[in-house]
Amino acid sequence: MARIHTRRRGSSGSDKPVADDPPEWSDVDADAIETRVVELADQGHDPSQIGMKLRDEGVKGTPIPNVKLATGKKLTQILEENDASGEIPEDLYNLLERAVRLREHMDENPQDHQNKRALQNTESKIRRLADYYRGDQLDEEFSYTHDAARELVSD
The missing domain is CATH 1.10.10 (Arc Repressor Mutant, subunit A)
Known part of the structure; x- marks a missing residue:
């Protein structure tokens, strides 16, 4: 399978071993x-x-x-x-953090075209992921903006 934002193919990684029972040596309740x-x-x-x-x-x-x-x-x-989960999913939160860092970098270095492209790709991933989570784990009215992302990340 190809990657989304490059022409390269994806790398095949290792898979977890198929198991139906926990190992015998791990007997924790x-x-x-x-x-x-x-x-x-x-x-x-x-x-x-x-x-x-x-x-x-x-x-x-x-x-x-x-x-x-x-x-x-x-x-x-x-x-x-146990009501211990975060308000937004972890993968979306990590992308929001990255977008905020990239935007701050772009404000300081406006001619950095490579990072401008990285910011566009990251924001595209955020929008797709927000569509996936909207209504289930996110509010129906959630939409990505840089200001909203900065507020969520700063908390």
């Missing part, structure tokens, strides 16, 4: 995992950071390779059930 997930979210970690911390540090010293296999729920689902 599902409630302990959910408690740790909510605890990490309260500390201000994003869902991707929480997954890496559980993989590396684990719960009570036992690493958790896959939250969904161990608990039967996705990490974001656990956060939503």
